[in-house]
Amino acid sequence: MNLRHLEMRLERLEGFERPTARLEQYQTPAPVAARLLHHAAMQGAIEGRAVCDLGCGTGILACGAALLGASAVTGIDIDPAAIAVARRNAELLGVTVEFQVADVRDPDLDREALACDTVVMNPPFGAQKAHADRPFIDLGLELAGEVYGIFNEGSTPFVAAYTEGRATIEEVIRCAFPMRRTFAHHRKDRVDITVEVVRLKRI
Numbered sequence: 001m002n003l004r005h006l007e008m009r010l011e012r013l014e015g016f017e018r019p020t021a022r023l024e025q026y027q028t029p030a031p032v033a034a035r036l037l038h039h040a041a042m043q044g045a046i047e048g049r050a051v052c053d054l055g056c057g058t059g060i061l062a063c064g065a066a067l068l069g070a071s072a073v074t075g076i077d078i079d080p081a082a083i084a085v086a087r088r089n090a091e092l093l094g095v096t097v098e099f100q101v102a103d104v105r106d107p108d109l110d111r112e113a114l115a116c117d118t119v120v121m122n123p124p125f126g127a128q129k130a131h132a133d134r135p136f137i138d139l140g141l142e143l144a145g146e147v148y149g150i151f152n153e154g155s156t157p158f159v160a161a162y163t164e165g166r167a168t169i170e171e172v173i174r175c176a177f178p179m180r181r182t183f184a185h186h187r188k189d190r191v192d193i194t195v196e197v198v199r200l201k202r203i
């Protein structure tokens with residue numbers, strides 16, 4: 001499936017019903033999700049691979065990975081309402097994804113069951129709670145040899161320092177990320193930010 005076709009399929013997905021600011025529930029725009037997934041697929045990280053989406057929200061990354069031929073896809077999110085939307089989205093696209101309500105910070109999370117080849121994620125940027133992205137990075141590197149994560153512009157030096165000795169940064173792709181008005185504190189209908197898609201390889 002080419003990039004444009006993937007993007008068009010993902011455009012149809014349902015967004016968060018009542019997004020929670022505390023959980024930084026803004027949806028990944030379809031062009032950004034498609035770009036991350038298509039790029040990961042080109043690196044051989046999706047087709048025939050077990051993929052896990054951490055903080056899957058409405059499931060756009062997980063469903064896209066399934067569309068691109070992942071052998072098994074799991075998505076976890078702390079919010080049951082988001083997981084309900086994600087399940088509807090998988091149904092809409094006719095793909096199979098195992099969605100679970102779970103907290104990435106839970107030390108009792110069954111890591112063996114979640115172990116996979118590739119983690120994809122758009123973690124909270126930490127705008128509401130400092131360092132909210134750290135448990136996602138930690139769990140991602142525990143579960144998979146490769147992690148594709150979306151981070152705020154300028155985060156790569158932090159990610160490099162935080163993962164030193166555990167992973168190497170293989171690539172950074174800068175993407176435009178149109179953020180629609182989602183929360184009461186958003187003043188404009190749309191703000192265009194830049195994000196960095198970082199590809200980490202576990203050492």
Ligand SMILES: C[S@@+](CC[C@H](N)C(=O)[O-])C[C@H]1O[C@@H](n2cnc3c(N)ncnc32)[C@H](O)[C@@H]1O
Pocket residue numbers: 023024025026027028054055056057058059060061076077078079082102103104105121122123124125
């Ligand atoms: C920026 S949103 C991304 C949502 C989705 N991946 C997407 O791309 O549309 C971050 C997601 O992380 C989830 N989240 C926040 N804290 C979490 C935690 N501790 N454990 C699991 N999920 C969490 C939120 O509920 C939210 O769905």
